[in-house]
Amino acid sequence: MKIESPSFTETDLDLYRDQLVDHERMNLVGRLERASQRLAELGPRVAEGTGEQQDWSPNEVLAHIAVLSKFYGMLTYKIGSGQMTEHVNLRDVLGEQLAKEAPRTLVEMALADHRRSLDYLRGADAAAMRREVVVDGGRVTMRAADVAREALIGHLELHVDQLEKALG
Numbered sequence: 092m093k094i095e096s097p098s099f100t101e102t103d104l105d106l107y108r109d110q111l112v113d114h115e116r117m118n119l120v121g122r123l124e125r126a127s128q129r130l131a132e133l134g135p136r137v138a139e140g141t142g143e144q145q146d147w148s149p150n151e152v153l154a155h156i157a158v159l160s161k162f163y164g165m166l167t168y169k170i171g172s173g174q175m176t177e178h179v180n181l182r183d184v185l186g187e188q189l190a191k192e193a194p195r196t197l198v199e200m201a202l203a204d205h206r207r208s209l210d211y212l213r214g215a216d217a218a219a220m221r222r223e224v225v226v227d228g229g230r231v232t233m234r235a236a237d238v239a240r241e242a243l244i245g246h247l248e249l250h251v252d253q254l255e256k257a258l259g
Contacts, residue, residue, distance in 0.1 A: 134198030164208035171235035
């Protein structure tokens with residue numbers, strides 16, 4: 092195997108890193124598309140109401156999905172577009188209110204936010220995905236790609252799995 096060309100420059104390395112970030116960004120698009128499709132398939136099976144069980148009811152899971160889909164999609168966009176460099180911790184107070192909504196409404200809200208996030212992710216460049224926000228009082232720095240991968244998509248996938256298990 093030949094070694095990299097000795098003429099490989101810093102600019103070449105930057106282009107290579109951009110290719111890797113773009114490849115990962117498109118993988119995130121695929122994951123979000125699949126999770127969104129699963130949600131669209133599961134949503135019609137969810138009954139209204141919060142129930143009396145200790146764990147979240149399927150409708151409460153949908154409410155949480157609607158909140159995280161909006162919040163973390165917006166956060167990914169704001170970080171990537173350079174509009175946000177510091178993040179204030181916010182609690183999920185909207186989830187309790189949304190749990191009173193009909194499942195169909197919650198699914199529609201989440202899917203609409205997924206479409207907006209997908210549009211942003213498809214069009215974002217590598218520099219946008221590398222932009223950072225300071226969280227947790229400066230203890231942690233996250234890139235837009237991290238928020239999309241972990242807080243939005245990974246989090247969504249976990250709760251779609253939870254919803255699927257709850258529905259049997």
